[in-house]
Amino acid sequence: MPSGGSNPSPSTNLNSISWPLCFLEKHLKIVFMVPTVRFAPSPTGQLHIGGVRTALFNYAFAKKFKGSFLLRIEDTDKARSKDKYTEQILESLSWLGLEFDDEPLKQSSRFDRYKEVINHLIDTGNAYRCFASNEELEHIRQQSGSYLYPRIWRDRSKEEVDAKLLNKDEHTIRMRIPVEGDISFKDLVYGKINTKFSELDDFIIARSDGSPTYNLTVVVDDNDMNISHVIRGEDHISNTPKQMLIYMALGWTIPKFGHLPMILGSDGKRLSKRHGAKGTSEYKDLGYLPDTLINYLALLGWNPGNNDEIFDFNYLQENFSLDKVNKKSAVFDTTKLEWVSSQNIFKISSAKLVDIVSEFDPTWCSEGNSLDYLVNVIDLIKDRIKTLSDIKENSFYFFNHPIEYDESAMKKCWGENTKDILNSFQGELSNLNDWNSSNIDESINKCVNVINVGKGKLMQPLRIALTGALIGPSIPDLMNLLGKETCLIRIKNILKNS
Ligand code: GLU
Numbered sequence: 001m002p003s004g005g006s007n008p009s010p011s012t013n014l015n016s017i018s019w020p021l022c023f024l025e026k027h028l029k030i031v032f033m034v035p036t037v038r039f040a041p042s043p044t045g046q047l048h049i050g051g052v053r054t055a056l057f058n059y060a061f062a063k064k065f066k067g068s069f070l071l072r073i074e075d076t077d078k079a080r081s082k083d084k085y086t087e088q089i090l091e092s093l094s095w096l097g098l099e100f101d102d103e104p105l106k107q108s109s110r111f112d113r114y115k116e117v118i119n120h121l122i123d124t125g126n127a128y129r130c131f132a133s134n135e136e137l138e139h140i141r142q143q144s145g146s147y148l149y150p151r152i153w154r155d156r157s158k159e160e161v162d163a164k165l166l167n168k169d170e171h172t173i174r175m176r177i178p179v180e181g182d183i184s185f186k187d188l189v190y191g192k193i194n195t196k197f198s199e200l201d202d203f204i205i206a207r208s209d210g211s212p213t214y215n216l217t218v219v220v221d222d223n224d225m226n227i228s229h230v231i232r233g234e235d236h237i238s239n240t241p242k243q244m245l246i247y248m249a250l251g252w253t254i255p256k257f258g259h260l261p262m263i264l265g266s267d268g269k270r271l272s273k274r275h276g277a278k279g280t281s282e283y284k285d286l287g288y289l290p291d292t293l294i295n296y297l298a299l300l301g302w303n304p305g306n307n308d309e310i311f312d313f314n315y316l317q318e319n320f321s322l323d324k325v326n327k328k329s330a331v332f333d334t335t336k337l338e339w340v341s342s343q344n345i346f347k348i349s350s351a352k353l354v355d356i357v358s359e360f361d362p363t364w365c366s367e368g369n370s371l372d373y374l375v376n377v378i379d380l381i382k383d384r385i386k387t388l389s390d391i392k393e394n395s396f397y398f399f400n401h402p403i404e405y406d407e408s409a410m411k412k413c414w415g416e417n418t419k420d421i422l423n424s425f426q427g428e429l430s431n432l433n434d435w436n437s438s439n440i441d442e443s444i445n446k447c448v449n450v451i452n453v454g455k456g457k458l459m460q461p462l463r464i465a466l467t468g469a470l471i472g473p474s475i476p477d478l479m480n481l482l483g484k485e486t487c488l489i490r491i492k493n494i495l496k497n498s
Contacts, residue, residue, distance in 0.1 A: 035067035035228045039093075039100070040218070042074040043085035046279030047092040049332065050233060050263050050271060053297040057260060058231045059098045060298070060320035070225055071104040076217060081108070092280035096290045097313060105225060107217055114212040117220050117250065118173055118205060126249035127205055128154060131164045131171045148201040149174065173206035175245060183241045188229070188258030188322040195241040203242050215239055219246040227255050231322070234259045234329075258322045261301050262329040271332045287360060287388030292341040299340070300330040310343045338386040345385055350378040357391045364392040366399040373398075376481050380473040394472075398481070401490055402468030409470040410498070413460035419495060421458050422465065424451055426491050435484050437476040444476070465494035 039055040041047060047055075062069040071093070075081035093100065121127035130153035140150050153161075154176060164171065177200055184194040205216040212220075218239075222230060230240075237259050247254045265275030278286070283293055291312060298316050299309055303324050345353065354374045357364050365374055377398045378391070385391055425447045432443055444462075448455050463470055466478060466487065479487045 033065065035062055035065050036070065036226050037062045037067065037229050037231055038070040038072050038222070038225060038227050039098075040072040040074050040221075040232070041089050042077065042080075043082060043089060044077065044080040045085060046281060047089045048279055049277050049297065052092070052096065052280055052293065053263065053300055054232055054260060055093060055098050056096075056294060056297055056316075057302070057320070057322075057325070060316050061229065061231060061322065063317040064320050067228070068101040069098070070102055070227070071100040072221055072225065073104055073106045073108075074214075074217070075106055075108045076211065076214075078108075088279075088281060092284075095284055096280070096294060105221060107221065110217070110221065111212070113224070114206075114217055114220055115210070118212060118216065121175070121205065121246075121249060122173065124249070125176065127173050127175050128156075128202075129161055129165070129171045130154075130174050130202075130204075131161075131169050133170075149203075151202055154202060170208040172204045172208050174202040174204050175242070175249070177202055177242075177245050183244060185240060185244060185254075185257055187237070187240075188231075188256055189261070189325045190234075190237070190259060190327055193237065193240070195238075200241065205246070215242045216246065219243045219250075219252075222255055223247070223250070223252045229256045229258060231258045231260065234262050258325070261326060263300055264329045264331050266331060266333065268331075275332060276334050277332055287390065288337075288341055289344055289356070289388070292337070292344045295344060296337045296340040299336075300332065301326050310340065310347070342386045345388070346382055350375045350382060353378045353382070353391075357388050360388045361392055364395065369399070373481070380477055380481065384471075384473075397467040397472070401486075401493060402464075402466075404468060405464050405494065405498070406469040409460075409464050413456075413464070413470070414498060415457070417453070418457070418461045419498070421447075421451060421453060422461055422491055422495055425458055425462065426488065426495075429484065429488060429491075432484070435480065437474075437480040440476040440479045461494070462491070465490045 037058040039051075039058050041051050041055075059069045061067070073086050073089070075086065090104075118127065122129070130149075132152055137149070140152075141147060144150065153174070178197045180197060182194055182196045184192055187193050203215065204213055206212050221227075240257050240259075244254055263271045265271045265277070267275070269275075271277050280293070284290075294313050294316065295309075295311060298304075298311075298320075302320070303326060304311060304315075304319060305324055348356065351371075354371065357378075365377070377395050381391065381394045385394055425444070428443045428447045429440075432439055444455070444458060448458050459475060460470060463472060463475060466472070466475070466482065472478060482490075
């Protein structure tokens with residue numbers, strides 16, 4: 001155990017609460033087991049699928065136990081962090097409904113606090129200055145074949161260190177960790193994880209330019225934000241023992257840790273753009289609903305314990321538990337995402353979908369159609385659409401005559417007698433006075449019986465005439481909605497143009 005952890009410096013005042021109150025709040029929450037969790041993205045790019053799932057599981061965990069969900073922007077990497085990404089992250093979280101409690105904490109505003117803790121660690125002997133140059137360390141590495149720091153500055157005399165300091169020599173600051181023994185924690189997903197100190201080295205907590213490293217900042221912030229449970233990606237498991245050593249050195253309460261399995265692409269490699277994965281806002285633009293992304297991402301690594309894969313956000317919040325998180329990595333599957341999306345869209349009433357799609361893309365329909373007409377359109381296509389964008393693509397013919405006919409469909413079903421069949425059906429329709437689906441259906445049957453052809457010989461060209469292609473809703477229902485005049489025009493058009 002590192003020594004000197006008995007004199008922690010007081011927590012910085014984060015939320016205008018004086019530190020004894022912070023302390024009290026933290027301990028009351030622990031007694032009543034109310035969790036405080038955080039999502040800590042680095043604003044170096046769009047919020048990606050893995051990040052959203054981490055945020056979602058943190059959020060669901062907090063809500064399940066009536067706790068708090070905080071946001072921390074990890075923007076210490078000045079070169080790569082951009083305000084525009086922070087904005088995008090905030091927008092994406094808000095679109096998904098992952099509202100955080102309290103103001104987000106920005107690491108870039110906390111350098112003084114990190115410095116204070118680093119100095120405290122040096123003063124208490126838990127950290128030390130290392131003046132070894134990169135070249136020197138590289139040389140030692142080559143000789144020993146080990147990447148672990150050889151501890152060459154760990155036990156230097158005060159005089160030697162002071163002389164270097166006086167000379168303003170560049171140096172890093174490293175944790176003085178135990179040499180023998182091991183450290184373990186009970187991961188909330190993976191169970192007990194044990195690490196031998198011989199596998200770790202005296203890791204750097206401040207770089208030669210004085211900037212704190214991730215392991216230091218994360219501990220200081222998680223402590224100061226009173227985080228009770230750290231839920232994050234599995235790629236951080238190896239950081240956890242190091243962070244625990246910092247907590248111990250400072251005498252701070254160590255939070256509980258839960259690591260989430262990776263999300264992989266179909267080739268078993270870590271999910272990336274290469275696999276078709278997109279940033280959150282791109283999914284929004286493609287016409288996925290927030291509920292869909294939440295539903296699908298919840299299924300990526302979490303099992304509700306029954307066969308019902310379609311559920312809403314409330315269900316997730318009520319039923320989420322970390323012990324139902326799979327230990328195995330999850331594979332991102334766009335086809336499954338589309339299926340979840342189609343199921344979620346199908347659940348929504350057609351009237352509400354009209355509102356949703358009109359907000360998503362006001363140009364999906366032509367002007368002047370009644371709300372009733374739009375609701376009926378959605379009713380007819382709802383079972384075939386995967387995303388909101390599909391609605392526009394699949395409903396064009398409800399607002400416009402087809403401008404062209406699908407070539408392969410025409411090849412497939414336009415025969416020698418097609419014109420005669422359509423002509424005779426046109427005659428049948430002209431005489432139909434009571435325009436409704438069942439009378440239209442009757443006319444279709446009557447026509448094919450009179451001229452003695454299979455039903456498909458009429459239905460397929462008729463569908464092309466009405467929609468331009470071979471797929472679409474039930475023909476009688478479609479014709480009923482389009483109206484007699486429109487149907488007759490479209491049949492006339494195809495007869496003229498083919
Ligand atoms: N900023 C880190 C990341 O994006 C999060 C680290 C953590 O959750 O501890 O991976």
